[in-house]
Amino acid sequence: MGGTVTDGNRIDPLGDDSGDPAGGSQVLRRIEAIWRLDAGRIVAALARWTGDFQRAEDAAQDALIAALEHWPTRGVPEHPTAWLLRTARNRAIDHLRREQRGDALLGDYGREIARSHFAGSTPECRDDARHDALALLFIACHPTLSPDTRCALALRIIGGLDNAALARAFLVPEATIAQRIVRGKRTLAEARIRFEMPSAADCRERLGSVREVIYLIFTEGHVPSQGAEWAQPDLCHMALRMARILAQAAADDAETQALLALIELHGARLAARMDEQGHPVLLEDQDRRKWDRGGIRRGLAALARANRLARTRDPDPNRESDAGPDIAPGPFRLQAAIAACHATAPTFAATDWRQIAAHYATLFASTGSPAARIHEARAAAQLDDPARVLARLDAELDVRALARYVPLHAVRGDLLERCGERAAAAVAFRLAAEHSGNAAEQRLLLARAQRAGTGPDSHKGHPPQ
Incomplete structure (x- = not known):
C-alpha cells in the first residue's frame, strides 16, 4: 500500500x-x-x-x-x-x-x-536512511560546538537519550545538559549549517568526536543509565550499524577500525548477559556457549586491521610490506585489545588479567580516565592483594569528586569484601545502588550488599548467584 x-x-x-x-x-x-x-x-x-x-x-x-x-x-x-x-x-x-x-x-x-x-508501492524508508544518521552525527560534531555539546546533541538526536540519561552519562546536573542541547541547536541554526555530509576534510577533523558519540550510544545500550532493563540491545545494534558504516568510510583509520572491533566484541556477549527472566548475568557466570562466535571473529578481524594500520605507513590495510614500528595505541585500540582478551579466554579463570590490567594502566596514563583506573583495579585484584589494590585506587582517585560514580563504589565494595571488610563493602554497594538509575543494576548491587553480611534484605529481584 x-x-x-x-x-x-x-x-x-x-x-x-x-x-x-x-x-x-x-x-x-x-x-x-x-x-x-x-x-x-x-x-x-x-x-x-x-x-x-x-x-x-x-x-x-x-x-x-x-x-x-x-x-x-x-x-x-x-x-x-x-x-x-x-x-x-x-x-x-x-x-x-x-x-x-x-x-x-x-x-x-x-x-x-x-x-x-513514493516512487514505489511499498512504504519503506530510504535505502540511505542510515547514511542520513551518519551525516547528522558529523553535523552534530561541528567544530563550532564544544566537545561536551557535540556528544550531548548527537546522543539526544541519534541515540534518543533524554536529558536525565545524558546527565548520568556526563556526570553533570540535568539542567546543564538541557542548556547544552539548546545552545547547540541554536549555534547550528545561527551558523546556517547545511544538513548534508560534510567534506572529506571536515569529516576527518570530526572523526574523533563521531567515534566517541557512537561508543557512548553503545555503552548506554550495554548498561542503560536509567530504566528497568539491564540492557537495551536495540541501542547496541544501532551503534554497531553506525560503527560499521563509519569503518567503511574511514577504512584507513586505525582507531575507527578499533572502535568497530570493540563494539563487535562486546556485542558478541549480549545474549549471555541476561538470563531468561532478564536478570543480569555477570561475566564470571556467563555461559560462553551463548557468545556470538561470528561477532567475535569479526571483532578480532577489525582489531587486526587496526593494528596493521597502526604499524604501516601505507594507508591500504591489506598491504603489510611497508610495515614500520607500532604507533602508541589509542584508547579504542586499547579497549578493543582488552575486549579481545575476554572474548578469547576459554574460562573466566583463564583470562589474561595481567595483560588486561596493563592495558588499563596504559589507558589511564594516556587519558586520565577514572573509569580506566577503576577497571585496572578490578583486573589487578584477580592477581594482587586486594588491600594493596584498594589503597592504590583510593590514593590515585578523588573519591569525593566521584561521589556519584557507580563503578567506583561497586569496585570498592568488591575490594573491601575481598579484604574481609564486609560491613564497609555493604555500605559501598549500597552507595552504588543509590546512585544508579538502572533498576536491574540496583537490585544486583543491593543483593551484593546483603550478601556482604549487613543490613536488611533490600533485594526484591533475583540476580545471579
Whole structure:
C-alpha cells in the first residue's frame, strides 16, 4: 500500500493495515522498541529535509504521540517506521505552512518527499536512511560546538537519550545538559549549517568526536543509565550499524577500525548477559556457549586491521610490506585489545588479567580516565592483594569528586569484601545502588550488599548467584 499526496503537497500517512491488532501493553512495548531503534533515522531524515534540529525533533515527537494515540486501538501498521516517518513529515509540513514559510518552500518539500518516498508501492524508508544518521552525527560534531555539546546533541538526536540519561552519562546536573542541547541547536541554526555530509576534510577533523558519540550510544545500550532493563540491545545494534558504516568510510583509520572491533566484541556477549527472566548475568557466570562466535571473529578481524594500520605507513590495510614500528595505541585500540582478551579466554579463570590490567594502566596514563583506573583495579585484584589494590585506587582517585560514580563504589565494595571488610563493602554497594538509575543494576548491587553480611534484605529481584 502506498501513501497519497493530497491538498497540494501534504502526504497522507499509511492506513492502519495491521499485522498486530492487539492493544494495550503489548503494543506500547512494540512502540517503545521501534522508537528506540529508529528514532535516530527518522530525526536524521527530517533534519536533512527541514535544515533544523528542533523542527525535526518536534515533528518526530508529534509522530510518536500519534502512534501512541492510534496504534493501541487500530493496530500496528505493517511498516511502522515508514508510518512514523510519513506522519512526522506531515507534521513538519504543517508547521512550515502555519509559519508561513512560503508556497515555494512547501512545494519543494512536498515534491522532494513525494519523489523520494513514493516512487514505489511499498512504504519503506530510504535505502540511505542510515547514511542520513551518519551525516547528522558529523553535523552534530561541528567544530563550532564544544566537545561536551557535540556528544550531548548527537546522543539526544541519534541515540534518543533524554536529558536525565545524558546527565548520568556526563556526570553533570540535568539542567546543564538541557542548556547544552539548546545552545547547540541554536549555534547550528545561527551558523546556517547545511544538513548534508560534510567534506572529506571536515569529516576527518570530526572523526574523533563521531567515534566517541557512537561508543557512548553503545555503552548506554550495554548498561542503560536509567530504566528497568539491564540492557537495551536495540541501542547496541544501532551503534554497531553506525560503527560499521563509519569503518567503511574511514577504512584507513586505525582507531575507527578499533572502535568497530570493540563494539563487535562486546556485542558478541549480549545474549549471555541476561538470563531468561532478564536478570543480569555477570561475566564470571556467563555461559560462553551463548557468545556470538561470528561477532567475535569479526571483532578480532577489525582489531587486526587496526593494528596493521597502526604499524604501516601505507594507508591500504591489506598491504603489510611497508610495515614500520607500532604507533602508541589509542584508547579504542586499547579497549578493543582488552575486549579481545575476554572474548578469547576459554574460562573466566583463564583470562589474561595481567595483560588486561596493563592495558588499563596504559589507558589511564594516556587519558586520565577514572573509569580506566577503576577497571585496572578490578583486573589487578584477580592477581594482587586486594588491600594493596584498594589503597592504590583510593590514593590515585578523588573519591569525593566521584561521589556519584557507580563503578567506583561497586569496585570498592568488591575490594573491601575481598579484604574481609564486609560491613564497609555493604555500605559501598549500597552507595552504588543509590546512585544508579538502572533498576536491574540496583537490585544486583543491593543483593551484593546483603550478601556482604549487613543490613536488611533490600533485594526484591533475583540476580545471579
